[in-house]
Amino acid sequence: MDNHRKQLYEARAKIIKAMAHPTRLWIIDELYYGEKCVCEFVDRIDADFSTISKHLLVLKNAGIVDFEKKGKQVYYRLKVPCILQFMGCVEAVIKSESKTIQKKI
Amino acid sequence: MDNHRKQLYEARAKIIKAMAHPTRLWIIDELYYGEKCVCEFVDRIDADFSTISKHLLVLKNAGIVDFEKKGKQVYYRLKVPCILQFMGCVEAVIKSESKTIQKKI
DNA sequence: ATCTTATTTGGCTATTATACCAAATAACAA
DNA sequence: TTGTTATTTGGTATAATAGCCAAATAAGAT
Numbered sequence: 001m002d003n004h005r006k007q008l009y010e011a012r013a014k015i016i017k018a019m020a021h022p023t024r025l026w027i028i029d030e031l032y033y034g035e036k037c038v039c040e041f042v043d044r045i046d047a048d049f050s051t052i053s054k055h056l057l058v059l060k061n062a063g064i065v066d067f068e069k070k071g072k073q074v075y076y077r078l079k080v081p082c083i084l085q086f087m088g089c090v091e092a093v094i095k096s097e098s099k100t101i102q103k104k105i
Numbered sequence: 106m107d108n109h110r111k112q113l114y115e116a117r118a119k120i121i122k123a124m125a126h127p128t129r130l131w132i133i134d135e136l137y138y139g140e141k142c143v144c145e146f147v148d149r150i151d152a153d154f155s156t157i158s159k160h161l162l163v164l165k166n167a168g169i170v171d172f173e174k175k176g177k178q179v180y181y182r183l184k185v186p187c188i189l190q191f192m193g194c195v196e197a198v199i200k201s202e203s204k205t206i207q208k209k210i
Numbered sequence: 211a212t213c214t215t216a217t218t219t220g221g222c223t224a225t226t227a228t229a230c231c232a233a234a235t236a237a238c239a240a
Numbered sequence: 241t242t243g244t245t246a247t248t249t250g251g252t253a254t255a256a257t258a259g260c261c262a263a264a265t266a267a268g269a270t
Binding site for chain 1: 244245246247248249
Binding site: 142143144147154155157158159162174176177178179 | 214215216217218219
């Protein structure tokens with residue numbers, strides 16, 4: 001594999017890795033309905049403020065979300081909403097898997 | 106978040122995590138063109154046999170690929186090819202990111 | 211049966227990710 | 241200024257991942 005292709009896959013993996021966590025997938029889903037401040041996430045889920053803040057940083061560093069400061073609060077929003085379209089295929093994998101398990105039983 | 110939603114995001118994260126590695130993304134790309142045996146991957150990339158084998162196991166456990174033994178060789182194939190469609194959006198994130206960096210410079 | 215080739219498995223180490231706590235910062239309010 | 245709220249940052253313990261080597265297994269060839 002040449003260097004160009006290597007870099008391509010590394011760049012893609014970085015973004016996909018940023019999505020590869022249940023809490024972050026939930027955050028992405030929530031952001032579909034519009035921007036939200038950090039405290040709104042903390043309210044809705046049983047997690048530490050710092051934990052949510054760090055998850056948001058991971059998404060920010062991957063270029064998936066963006067934020068804006070409004071007074072004391074920081075509002076995050078989806079930068080590239082097509083991210084959500086992928087979930088259809090992920091669900092297809094889950095369904096296909098549950099079929100395979102059925103067959104085995 | 107209720108337990109059902111928690112499990113949903115965990116199941117999704119498991120699949121996405123399985124994709125979140127440059128070598129595995131490359132494998133997925135290669136499999137688009139049809140099934141391949143382990144040795145074909147080893148030939149094409151500078152990596153150990155056991156490393157590739159373990160990457161394939163990760164994809165198998167996530168339900169993304171499937172395999173079939175043919176004589177001495179094991180052939181892997183994509184089980185749910187829609188996985189590839191996602192890359193379009195991943196590329197959109199990369200492009201959006203490079204634009205943001207341009208603005209900063 | 212022995213040899214060879216293809217692949218998986220186990221073990222080890224180095225690196226990275228996660229979650230929680232405490233402390234730091236930032237903005238507004240009193 | 242001091243206090244309060246929202247958020248980030250740093251530290252640290254723990255768990256997960258990656259890659260390499262050696263050994264184990266499996267199938268076909270001699």
